[in-house]
Amino acid sequence: xxxSLDRLTLLETFVRIAExxxxxxxxxxLGLSQASASRQLADLEERxxxxxxxxxxxxxxxxKAGERCLGDARLMLAEWEGFAEGFAGDADRIAGPLKIVAxxxxxxxxxxxxxMAFQAAHxxxxxxxxxxxxxxxxxxxxxxxxxRVGAVPDExxxxxxxxxxxxxxxxxxxxxxxxDGDPQALTALPCAALHPFEGGRLPLTGPSGEATNLDARVxxxxxxxxxxxxxxxxxxxxxxLPRWMVAEELEAGTLIEPLPGWRAPPLTIxxxxxxxxxxxxxxxxxxxxxxxxxxxLA
Amino acid sequence: xxxSLDRLTLLETFVRIAExxxxxxxxxxLGLSQASASRQLADLEERxxxxxxxxxxxxxxxxKAGERCLGDARLMLAEWEGFAEGFAGDADRIAGPLKIVAxxxxxxxxxxxxxMAFQAAHxxxxxxxxxxxxxxxxxxxxxxxxxRVGAVPDExxxxxxxxxxxxxxxxxxxxxxxxDGDPQALTALPCAALHPFEGGRLPLTGPSGEATNLDARVxxxxxxxxxxxxxxxxxxxxxxLPRWMVAEELEAGTLIEPLPGWRAPPLTIxxxxxxxxxxxxxxxxxxxxxxxxxxxLA
DNA sequence: TCGCGTCATACGTTAAACGTATAGCAAATT
DNA sequence: AATTTGCTATACGTTTAACGTATGACGCGA
Numbered sequence: 001x002x003x004s005l006d007r008l009t010l011l012e013t014f015v016r017i018a019e020x021x022x023x024x025x026x027x028x029x030l031g032l033s034q035a036s037a038s039r040q041l042a043d044l045e046e047r048x049x050x051x052x053x054x055x056x057x058x059x060x061x062x063x064k065a066g067e068r069c070l071g072d073a074r075l076m077l078a079e080w081e082g083f084a085e086g087f088a089g090d091a092d093r094i095a096g097p098l099k100i101v102a103x104x105x106x107x108x109x110x111x112x113x114x115x116m117a118f119q120a121a122h123x124x125x126x127x128x129x130x131x132x133x134x135x136x137x138x139x140x141x142x143x144x145x146x147x148r149v150g151a152v153p154d155e156x157x158x159x160x161x162x163x164x165x166x167x168x169x170x171x172x173x174x175x176x177x178x179x180d181g182d183p184q185a186l187t188a189l190p191c192a193a194l195h196p197f198e199g200g201r202l203p204l205t206g207p208s209g210e211a212t213n214l215d216a217r218v219x220x221x222x223x224x225x226x227x228x229x230x231x232x233x234x235x236x237x238x239x240x241l242p243r244w245m246v247a248e249e250l251e252a253g254t255l256i257e258p259l260p261g262w263r264a265p266p267l268t269i270x271x272x273x274x275x276x277x278x279x280x281x282x283x284x285x286x287x288x289x290x291x292x293x294x295x296x297l298a
Numbered sequence: 299x300x301x302s303l304d305r306l307t308l309l310e311t312f313v314r315i316a317e318x319x320x321x322x323x324x325x326x327x328l329g330l331s332q333a334s335a336s337r338q339l340a341d342l343e344e345r346x347x348x349x350x351x352x353x354x355x356x357x358x359x360x361x362k363a364g365e366r367c368l369g370d371a372r373l374m375l376a377e378w379e380g381f382a383e384g385f386a387g388d389a390d391r392i393a394g395p396l397k398i399v400a401x402x403x404x405x406x407x408x409x410x411x412x413x414m415a416f417q418a419a420h421x422x423x424x425x426x427x428x429x430x431x432x433x434x435x436x437x438x439x440x441x442x443x444x445x446r447v448g449a450v451p452d453e454x455x456x457x458x459x460x461x462x463x464x465x466x467x468x469x470x471x472x473x474x475x476x477x478d479g480d481p482q483a484l485t486a487l488p489c490a491a492l493h494p495f496e497g498g499r500l501p502l503t504g505p506s507g508e509a510t511n512l513d514a515r516v517x518x519x520x521x522x523x524x525x526x527x528x529x530x531x532x533x534x535x536x537x538x539l540p541r542w543m544v545a546e547e548l549e550a551g552t553l554i555e556p557l558p559g560w561r562a563p564p565l566t567i568x569x570x571x572x573x574x575x576x577x578x579x580x581x582x583x584x585x586x587x588x589x590x591x592x593x594x595l596a
Numbered sequence: 597t598c599g600c601g602t603c604a605t606a607c608g609t610t611a612a613a614c615g616t617a618t619a620g621c622a623a624a625t626t
Numbered sequence: 627a628a629t630t631t632g633c634t635a636t637a638c639g640t641t642t643a644a645c646g647t648a649t650g651a652c653g654c655g656a
Contacts, residue, residue, distance in 0.1 A: 003613060003643065004304045007378065024602060033646050038603060040644095048385040057602040057653045065385055072381050079377070080305065083370050087346040087363055301612065301644060322633065331615050336635060338613095355622045355633040 008080055010044040011073040013037055014052065018070050019142050021060050071156075074142065078276040085281055094282050095124035099143040105225045105245060106269070106294075107131035111147060114293035118286055125282055133223055138272070144283055146272040147290070150197060157272040160287070163294035167264040169204070170246050170255040171238035179258035183212050186258070190219035192237035194228045197267065202240070207261030240264040244297045269294055306378055308342040309371040311335055312350065316368050317440055319358050372440060376574045383579055392580050393422035397441040403523045403543060404567070404592075405429035409445060412591035416584055423580060431521055436570070442581055444570040445588065448495065455570040458585070461592035465562040467502070468544050468553040469536035477556035481510050484556070488517035490535035492526045495565065500538070505559030538562040542595045567592055 016026040017037065027037035045052050052066035062070065081096075102111045108131060119125050130143070135153050138146060146152070152159045169186070171179075179185040183204055193199065193216065202214040220231050229246065232239035233254055249255040271287050273279070314324040315335065325335035343350050350364035360368065379394075400409045406429060417423050428441070433451050436444060444450070450457045467484070469477075477483040481502060491497065491514065500512040518529050527544065530537035531552055547553040569585050571577070 004307065005644065006302045006304045007306050008304075009302065022602075023604095034603075035605080035647080036645065038605085042604085048382055050385045055603060057651085059653095060603095069385070076374070076377060076381065079374060083374065084346055086366070086370075087348045303613065320633075321635095332634075333616080333636080334614065340635085353634060355620090357622095358634095 005040070005043065007044075007047070008077060010040050010047070011077055013040045014044055015070060015073050015077065015142070017041060017053065017060070018062060018066065023055075023060070075274060075276055078274065078280070082276060082280050093124065094122040094285060096280065096282055097126045097128060098145065098282055098286055099128035099130070099141075100145045100147065100286075101130045101132055101136055101141065101143050102147040103149050103225075104131045104133050105242075106147065106149070110244070110293060110297065111290065114290055115286075117293075118289050122282070122285075125286075133225070138274070144273060144280075145287065148270045148272055149267050150270075152270050152272040154272065156275070158275050159270050159272045162269045162271050162287075162291045163297050164266040164268050165242045165244070165297050166266055167240050167242050168246075168257055169238055169259050169262060169264065170232055170241055170250070171258050172233060172235035173253065173256045175235045176238055176256060176258035181259060183214060183259055183262065186238060187215050187217065189217065190237035191216040192220040192222070192228045192231040192239040193218045194225055194240065195221055195223040198240055203265055204259070204262045205265075242267075242297065269297075303338070303341065305345070306375060308338050308345070309375055311338040312342055313368060313371050313375065313440070315339055315351065315358070316360060316364065321353075321358070373572060373574055376572065376578070380574060380578050391422065392420040392583060394578065394580055395424045395426060396443065396580060396584055397426035397428070397439075398443045398445065398584075399428045399430055399434055399439065399441050400445040401447050401523075402429045402431050403540075404445065404447070408542065408591060408595065409588065412588055413584075415591075416587050420580070420583075431523070436572070442571060442578075443585065446568045446570055447565050448568075450568050450570040452570065454573070456573050458569045460567045460569050460585075460589045461595050462564040462566050463540045463542070463595050464564055465538050465540050466544075466555055467536055467557050467560060467562065468530055468539055468548070469556055470531060470533035471551065471554045473533045474536055474554060474556035479557060481512060481557055481560065484536060485513050485515065487515065488535035489514040490518040490520070490526045490529040490537040491516045492523055492538065493519055493521040496538055501563055502557070503561045503563075540565075540595065567595075 013026065013030060013032075016029055017023055020026045020029065023037050023041065024034045027034045030037065032040075041053060048065075048069070050065045051063050052069050054061045054063060100115065106112075107129070112129070115127055115129060119127055128143075130141075136143070136146060138154050138157060146157070147162070149165065171189070175189060176186075179189070183206075186202070191198070191202070198216065198218075198221075200216055200218060202216040204212050204214065206212070220228070220237050222228050222231075225241070225245070228239045229241055231237055232241070233249060238258065246255055250257060271290065273283065273287075311324065311328060311330075314327055315321055318324045318327065321335050321339065322332045325332045328335065330338075339351065346363075346367070348363045349361050350367050352359045352361060398413065404410075405427070410427070413425055413427060417425055426441075428439075434441070434444060436452050436455060444455070445460070447463065469487070473487060474484075477487070481504075484500075489496070489500070496514065496516075496519075498514055498516060500514040502510050502512065504510070518526070518535050520526050520529075523539070523543070526537050527539055529535055530539070531547060536556065544553055548555060569588065571581065571585075
């Protein structure tokens with residue numbers, strides 16, 4: 001009987017090497033010698049009959065086969081973990097890493113509060129919290145959960161809606177004081193537009209369900225919602241922003257709602273994660289907690 | 299760094315033990331000593347933190363956890379195999395076991411011919427060919443492919459249609475010689491019905507698309523299509539049978555078609571197999587070959 | 597040029613998986 | 627009832643391969 005080191009351990013080592021871009025760094029992370037890590041990678045390559053990583057002394061890169069292997073390896077490792085977790089005697093212990101990418105605005109406010117509360121409730125969870133509004137390459141980042149406002153541009157992922165975000169038109173009173181509830185008056189004003197949700201057209205729904213689609217004179221465009229909000233506060237243009245995000249400014253009068261009762265199309269916050277037949281309990285619980293926390297944004 | 303024997307190897311050993319119901323028999327199959335097999339099972343139980351198999355000297359049985367583990371273990375092993383196969387350098391070599399359950403009639407004729415041709419083309423394939431008309435418990439049998447006429451009563455499986463089977467009314471001429479193309483005349487004759495496809499009602503479609511639904515006087519019922527055919531030949535009743543299955547008898551005059559041009563509802567032959575993100579190449583190729591072979595039955 | 601960090605590999609050491617042997621048990625056979 | 631057969635678990639010495647240390651070749655930056 002030929003013995004073999006654990007194939008799943010070989011995959012773990014490979015994934016860590018790919019993520020760190022260095023055999024030595026991965027070895028340190030995993031508590032191995034550099035020589036062992038190097039040999040395990042070679043062992044995996046031999047088993048699969050193909051080269052996965054192109055080596056050089058200062059730069060490792062994945063082959064095409066290595067890229068495919070990375071995605072599959074992660075899934076198989078996640079499946080083992082979900083599987084083994086399903087038998088664990090200690091059903092109450094929630095532990096292990098969670099790497100999460102969240103949008104900047106939510107990731108520094110509501111979602112972050114939720115994540116901190118989750119960690120306080122489960123102290124053995126290790127959170128890796130990344131805020132980023134840009135679309136990520138999920139398979140490269142190696143995260144467990146991607147919180148995303150709007151569409152998730154990756155059809156390989158499982159995408160679940162968590163909450164809808166109510167959006168309204170807001171502006172500084174000096175800019176929009178004369179609008180007086182008339183949507184058409186907006187077309188004369190500058191617009192601070194948020195990529196990729198707003199462009200030259202602005203669909204709105206009124207208090208009685210009436211619809212209109214305004215031309216927007218975009219004078220400022222950004223993919224940063226924080227920047228868009230700041231421009232609106234400074235009077236540089238009206239903006240379409242989530243109500244939760246401008247509640248304080250509306251209360252303080254720093255911003256007004258020039259079209260009371262009118263709504264821009266709501267956006268959906270999605271949870272996106274890799275398909276595996278069993279998700280780890282900590283991920284499932286985290287998603288549930290996040291769904292509950294975001295429910296108040298509607 | 300603690301070394302560990304391959305977790306996937308532990309799963310393989312467990313699956314074989316469960317299938318054979320004996321640690322010793324599994325050890326012989328796998329080329330291990332009985333002691334090693336016993337230890338590997340104990341090792342897996344220790345890793346998962348739960349007992350999987352209840353031991354006795356003459357009868358092993360799975361615990362509840364063991365039953366769940368069996369299904370998941372098979373899937374994870376299949377996923378590794380599909381994964382590793384995707385990297386194999388020798389893309390042309392088709393090898394390994396295929397365990398297939400087929401309906402009795404097809405499994406002794408057309409489908410068997412196809413399977414034998416497939417094996418002749420790929421001699422390294424090991425076929426385990428089981429004919430059985432009864433519904434199987436897929437997860438217990440541990441087969442790769444279930445060929446099934448009609449519905450597949452297991453929603454956990456991937457089910458793909460392979461072919462439609464054209465069915466006609468046939469009878470011995472001594473019984474049905476006076477029917478003379480009139481469907482209603484059938485209601486006076488005894489019917490040999492095949493479970494679960496025929497009962498007291500017989501829907502038929504005529505040559506011009508006209509539909510009728512006859513009362514069937516069932517005097518013989520069986521779940522065996524071969525028995526039903528035999529009764530028809532012997533003049534014990536008319537039967538609804540696939541055209542492919544009675545072609546010779548029609549040619550020889552042993553059976554006649556009392557309602558030329560009329561059809562019973564066709565049945566679909568399905569291929570059912572376990573979901574895995576990657577199917578082994580041999581299974582994919584086999585299913586393709588079977589689909590092609592059965593295409594002539596319509 | 598020098599120093600540092602990288603990866604691959606040789607070599608002796610280590611850890612764990614191996615098979616053989618044995619004991620206890622249950623069922624079938626004589 | 628006694629014997630035979632086949633089962634599983636475990637002790638023990640053996641075997642195997644994975645381990646870490648050491649070293650050489652290489653590339654990059656100061």
